[in-house]
């Protein structure tokens with residue numbers, strides 16, 4: 001990893017250990033046990049991070065509550081100015097942060113840079129938004145009355161993020177929450193704690209330069225137990241959680257029990273429908289990037305290709321050929337397409353999927369397997385695999401966070417493909433490849449895709465930040481990022497003002513004294 005400038009990147013981000021065994025990170029609440037962050041790229045320990053104890057958590061909440069008192073009074077466009085400066089710092093540190101993401105999480109350096117770009121994009125979006133955050137005005141039924149609505153900040157927003165987008169998902173949430181006037185407590189995945197420390201160092205500097213309290217952005221570290229401190233805490237009115245459906249159900253019930261709000265962005269089981277009118281070249285690029293990009297560890301990764309029988313062999317052969325070109329190896333080396341999975345548990349999940357699909361009657365057409373030998377010492381590198389399967393297979397219904405792609409066949413019209421596509425519990429992303437207007441419109445219609453994201457002639461992954469991001473059913477129903485997703489970070493207040501000397505009651509009720 002030294003050859004790829006990792007040491008220098010870690011130094012620039014302030015996350016290197018002076019010697020192994022010491023903990024890193026001054027700007028987070030952690031005095032507990034250490035988490036060892038080791039890279040799936042080479043299996044080496046990168047650094048250690050201390051976890052958050054119950055006492056540390058109290059300190060974080062106190063710091064956040066204190067900071068909220070000032071932060072909420074600051075005009076939103078001035079809060080936007082802080083987010084603008086944060087975006088500038090991200091531009092300055094794009095390369096080292098992209099490198100850390102790649103090294104700690106395992107995605108390709110290009111995708112690491114892309115992730116930091118998503119952070120920069122959401123900062124720009126939030127800066128503009130900071131001069132908006134607008135409600136509606138309504139007409140009162142009473143004379144001399146004015147009615148409107150306004151949005152106020154909620155207070156503390158708890159952010160629980162996953163390893164696969166270790167920095168961008170935090171930014172989607174926090175940049176919006178900050179301009180809205182909220183303060184945040186972030187628990188990054190315990191698999192990527194250094195990305196958390198690096199981000200915290202960046203915002204801590206911006207806040208310090210502006211003489212603002214660091215409690216505006218608090219970092220806590222640890223496993224689900226630390227998450228639970230937040231989900232059960234009434235002082236945290238909104239929990240935004242990204243991760244598995246299993247995790248989301250636990251979070252939703254804990255937060256629901258205390259009538260808090262949760263914003264959930266959970267698993268997907270995303271398909272591309274390949275119609276008789278599809279452009280094969282575009283289909284192959286979209287499908288292969290969707291299936292093997294981030295080693296199949298995006299919630300928007302393509303899991304299923306639903307191919308019309310008339311095109312089936314053609315598409316299958318083209319995709320199989322494309323898989324032969326894939327280079328698997330160190331993701332920092334830009335000649336490789338596919339990096340490692342996050343850890344050995346993920347490798348087991350991948351192997352299990354390949355065993356199960358065969359047990360259920362599927363046929364492997366691109367062999368998988370775990371890579372060994374020079375360059376693969378971490379034990380986390382796997383071969384992207386393809387299996388022909390049926391939608392009803394249990395394993396096809398399940399989201400496996402790995403590069404396993406299932407080919408499904410449909411016949412007849414696009415309605416049959418839609419039935420397969422919607423015939424899973426998850427509802428995040430979907431796509432159709434077609435040049436036929438009727439098929440495209442049907443896919444987008446009320447009887448079409450049931451997902452939160454539905455694309456035409458684009459793959460399932462790689463959404464832009466300007467749209468609302470999230471999905472239905474087991475995906476959890478939350479929307480983050482663009483459009484009016486900011487509203488969930490605020491509380492709405494309806495205001496009616498009477499500027500007359502009379503007090504008429506609504507609904508014409510008479511009440512004379």
Ligand code: UN1
Pocket residue numbers: 118164165169242297298299300301460461462463464
């Ligand atoms: C995720 O996998 O949790 O649309 C987020 C995409 C990325 C974000 C994925 N922009 O693939």
